[in-house]
Amino acid sequence: MQQTVVDHIERVAEDVVSLVLRGATGPLAPWEPGAHIDLALPNWLTRQYSLCGDPADRESYRVAVRHDRLSRGGSEYIHRFLRQGRALDVSLPRNHFPLLPAPEYLFLAGGIGITPILPMLRAAAASDVPASLVYLGQSVESMPFADELRSSYGDRVRIVATRQQGRPDFEALASALSPGAVVYACGPGPMLAAAEGAFPSGRLYAERFRPAPRSFAPNTAFEAVCARSGRTVQVPDDESLLDALTHAGFPVASGCREGVCGSCEVAVLNGEPEHRDDIGAPVGRMYACVSRALSPRLVVDL
The missing domain is CATH 3.10.20.30 (Beta-grasp domain)
Known part of the structure; x- marks a missing residue:
């Protein structure tokens, strides 16, 4: 585990706060877009959050946490009780959602699913690789980092407030993909199911915050x-x-x-x-x- 201190807490959308965790004893472990960390909370719970800051910043990590109304205690603690200056242990970063080299990227994010996607878009832009983002949320007010994305990436980012605009046509997006382009998606289950139905499986990489429903044979000892x-x-x-x-x-x-x-x-x-x-x-x-x-x-x- 690594020792950090809560350096900054900021509200970045309705029911979403951003935490900046500064290394307490020196530089933090390196990471790449798509990585997440385990956060050991003072209420004895451990929760996982995607890193959404800048991988070049070795002094601090940034994560964002949505307050889940059915919280099992993690997001509720962070929103109600966590304060600046609190010491927190975090794991070394793990990455099961790495950004693979490609000639072009389409990123799809839904709500808090923007967190692993944001550093991916930053990395693609820094490498001059063509990349665009379709970012979905019920309303703009509920979408963390929307202003940051608009100011940094302009018309490469499409913000879709689904309550007013509905969900974009994933089939149309799939038909417009250039040869070799790949899709990275993170968001709620229904959004990912729609993406899986529209984009070729070999070109779609998705990360879920909850497991997909599946059936298995009965457990045996x-x-x-x-x-x-x-x-x-x-x-x-x-x-x-x-x-x-x-x-x-x-x-x-x-x-x-x-x-x-x-x-x-x-x-x-x-x-x-x-x-x-x-x-x-x-x-x-x-x-x-x-x-x-x-x-x-x-x-x-x-």
Whole structure:
């Protein structure tokens, strides 16, 4: 973990605040567009937020947080109780949504989904790569960084207040894509579903804040062999691998517990995982909060 101090809190839209976290002991770890961090809050909760500042700034991180009316305690704490000067621990940045090289980009953002997209647009513009942004929100007042985007990128940014204008025609946007152009999208589930229906899958990269609804076979029990200790942990059908390991004395870092943040990644040395995450586990890895086993036994590097 890295030690930071809340340097600045600013309201940037209806129900959205921006936090600038300054390194308490020196420069912070580097990051690239698409990365996020775990924020360890004083109320004992850990939450994940996309970095939306400038990767060249090694002195501070910027994140933005929307107040979720059904908050499980994270956004509510930040909006109601967090104050300037508070010390906060943050993780090293992780990136499951990297900006890959392309001759042209179309960025789609919905609401707070602008946070990983904003540094992507900045990077494309700095590299003189053609790029445009379609930014959706119910109203302009609800859309963080709208003024910053307008002033910095002009007509490369299209702001769409859906309450008045409706959702843009994604099929028309798809038909207008130039050869080689790729699409990066982040936002609410219905927006991403519409994008997935309009853009070719090989040209669309999307990040979700909540897992997409999917069905899996019923859970079955399996064994997790912890290779470094030689111990075997029984994982019953009504318990996650993450919880079984934690209860057995092998605490694994965790955050979302929904398979979207990647904080609970463990290495698999043998056996066949059943991947249930939404971010695509690398070969030889799995996310212990949601994924299980297709084989009776998994050997993990713990």
